[in-house]
Amino acid sequence: MQGLTEVLFRHCYERCFPHVIDLAVSPFLSLTHGNLTEARDKVDDVLPENNVGSIPVVPQILGREPDLFVQLAHRLAELGYREVNWNIGCPMRRIAGKRRGSGILPYPDLVREVLDQVVPQLNGMTLSVKMRLGYHDPDDIFKLIPILNDYPLASVTIHPRTGRQQYGGQCDLERFGQAAAQLRHPVIYNGDIRTAADYEQILRRFPSVSDVMIGRGVLYDPLLPLRIKGASGEPEQAVLFLRALVDDILATLPTEQAKIRKIKEYWCLMWRITGISETASRTVLHTTTLAETLAAIEQILVSLQVIRD
Numbered sequence: 070m071q072g073l074t075e076v077l078f079r080h081c082y083e084r085c086f087p088h089v090i091d092l093a094v095s096p097f098l099s100l101t102h103g104n105l106t107e108a109r110d111k112v113d114d115v116l117p118e119n120n121v122g123s124i125p126v127v128p129q130i131l132g133r134e135p136d137l138f139v140q141l142a143h144r145l146a147e148l149g150y151r152e153v154n155w156n157i158g159c160p161m162r163r164i165a166g167k168r169r170g171s172g173i174l175p176y177p178d179l180v181r182e183v184l185d186q187v188v189p190q191l192n193g194m195t196l197s198v199k200m201r202l203g204y205h206d207p208d209d210i211f212k213l214i215p216i217l218n219d220y221p222l223a224s225v226t227i228h229p230r231t232g233r234q235q236y237g238g239q240c241d242l243e244r245f246g247q248a249a250a251q252l253r254h255p256v257i258y259n260g261d262i263r264t265a266a267d268y269e270q271i272l273r274r275f276p277s278v279s280d281v282m283i284g285r286g287v288l289y290d291p292l293l294p295l296r297i298k299g300a301s302g303e304p305e306q307a308v309l310f311l312r313a314l315v316d317d318i319l320a321t322l323p324t325e326q327a328k329i330r331k332i333k334e335y336w337c338l339m340w341r342i343t344g345i346s347e348t349a350s351r352t353v354l355h356t357t358t359l360a361e362t363l364a365a366i367e368q369i370l371v372s373l374q375v376i377r378d
């Protein structure tokens with residue numbers, strides 16, 4: 070997830086909860102950055118030396134220019150990666166409007182053109198796909214499946230919403246099931262898994278699903294992957310993780326403004342772990358200096374500690 074599940078987060082998570090998350094997909098590398106000397110921060114995210122001791126990662130590419138795709142994939146292969154993930158699910162309008170991300174889903178010929186040119190040139194690397202049901206039309210996927218089935222994909226991850234839906238409305242489990250049954254590749258489910266019960270429900274309903282990808286659920290509740298794997302997960306562990314993440318942000322980001330912005334980005338999702346109300350959590354967002362931001366978080370965490378004691 071852009072700006073969230075980057076290497077700083079993945080490192081911190083692995084340090085706090087070793088070997089709990091099996092695999093992460095990197096925030097997307099956009100093909101406008103086909104030349105890896107550009108956009109250093111994005112590429113730095115998947116440099117092996119920066120990922121030592123972190124959650125194993127599959128780099129993700131966003132775009133539809135076959136030449137740039139192959140160029141970037143080859144560079145990733147040189148870095149040691151054996152799989153690359155193609156993002157055809159991103160719902161952001163500025164991206165989808167250019168037939169990138171989920172914006173390519175209504176154009177099966179375009180999808181075939183990219184796969185036709187990219188797959189034979191991957192030199193032994195495998196390709197996996199992350200997608201939605203469609204852009205406007207949730208039935209786009211059914212025109213794409215015969216195409217996807219023509220290529221040797223490592224897996225297909227489906228977030229069962231359209232791009233236009235962004236994150237609103239319910240996941241369309243009915244269509245997910247139909248699509249999963251028609252795909253010959255391992256299918257990974259993604260969407261709205263917030264509890265271990267949600268996870269179990271998906272696996273019960275779709276026994277052929279090979280894996281589950283969780284996005285926001287891990288930020289709402291960092292202990293969710295532990296619970297899915299059968300550990301109880303004490304609330305204090307989530308608070309410790311939040312503190313560790315803030316410490317890593319303070320130690321890593323260069324400027325006071327960058328630190329404040331990043332802490333607030335995580336806080337927007339992670340305040341839930343404290344169990345306070347959304348209104349109370351906003352005090353952190355209203356701060357302007359780093360000292361104020363840290364003090365506001367600390368005040369909340371300490372008051373919780375007092376209540377628990």
Ligand SMILES: Cc1cc2nc3c(=O)[nH]c(=O)nc-3n(C[C@H](O)[C@H](O)[C@H](O)COP(=O)(O)O)c2cc1C
Pocket residue numbers: 070071072073094095096097129156158199228259260261262282283284285286
């Ligand atoms: C802020 C944000 C950034 C995201 N960035 C990416 C991304 O770079 N690549 C990707 O495949 N999905 C990205 N996603 C989508 C998530 O991977 C996931 O498909 C979506 O959040 C639904 O799953 P969830 O309900 O488990 O969060 C992003 C989502 C959010 C909210």
